[in-house]
Amino acid sequence: MKNIFTKEITEEVVARIEDLTSQTQPIWGKMSVAQMLAYCCVTYEMVYTDKHPRPNAFVRFLMKTLIKNIVTSEKAYVKNGRTAKQFVITDSKNFET
Structure with missing residues (x-):
């Protein structure tokens, strides 16, 4: 997994974000x-x-003891893994906004 805290990787991520358009197709997922x-x-x-x-x-105790190690480890996330309800985006959004 790449280290987002290095200058080169940060610049790579920023460049990828700047290349996004409203027509960009998803690579991983359906959003x-x-x-x-x-x-x-x-x-x-x-x-x-x-x-x-x-x-x-x-819930904070559970997150700290069970979930924190999973989220912060170097192991890649599994595809189609469960997510917290706050992160589920189902309504349409305006790209320009």
Whole structure:
């Protein structure tokens, strides 16, 4: 897995994002490019806004003990894996926005 914290990889990711258009076809999954960008923004919305409710203490404990190691490990995510409901983007999004 590539290290996003190196300059070269960061530049590669930024270049890929800048190449996106409203007509870009998905490579992995079924979301449109606009839905995928909305999906990527959910983490920031969780940190910087009150758009998504914070998990209660029990759920935070479960996330810390069970899920954190899976999410932060170097093992690649499995295709069609389950995701938290906050990250499920089903409505259409405007790419330009």
